[in-house]
Amino acid sequence: QKEVEQDPGPLSVPEGAIVSLNCTYSNSAFQYFMWYRQYSRKGPELLMYTYSSGNKEDGRFTAQVDKSSKYISLFIRDSQPSDSATYLCAMSAGAAGNKLTFGGGTRVLVKP
């Protein structure tokens, strides 16, 4: 079983809808949680960064971390066709550097 599980999708939503993404993990040592967006044939782009549990909001994006359930979420409000991409969750324990463990990514399609 992988340390970080993420539904591969694709997740198809109409423009303007809320996109809901999530990851589960098994390693209780993870403390730093990130969401990246990756367009085809490009490098991942950092969207959200959260330390420990809690919520964080940035524009249309909201990240939630529930360490007790080992579950993290990303919500995208008012989705746009330009949000169509693969979304990757990533986590780090921090004890031995910045090594990130990634989920497999969820492909999102926002239809006009």
Add this chain to the structure above:
Amino acid sequence: KAGVTQTPRYLIKTRGQQVTLSCSPISGHRSVSWYQQTPGQGLQFLFEYFSETQRNKGNFPGRFSGRQFSNSRSEMNVSTLELGDSALYLCASSRTLAGVGAGNEQYFGPGTRLTVT
């Protein structure tokens, strides 16, 4: 501020050859990590350097090696290339290491797409 840059962007090599990839981190960033991305395995951690020292290493064979220079630029080398080494190689930089205050978010470059034939 310029982002992470990687050269070359595309590379085609023959099985058995070796290859060197280069990464220039964001100005002021001292940590550089390398990842391999393939359709089957996703993103996998290769190694991390901070202040010219390897801090962490992933589960890859010894054919994969790296180094970091005093200006924080980093190179990774793959010797005796195999077909399975075909992948997108990504470099990421961060200002600090985790636990040393804020600034351990990692920013990725565009990657080097390596094809081994």
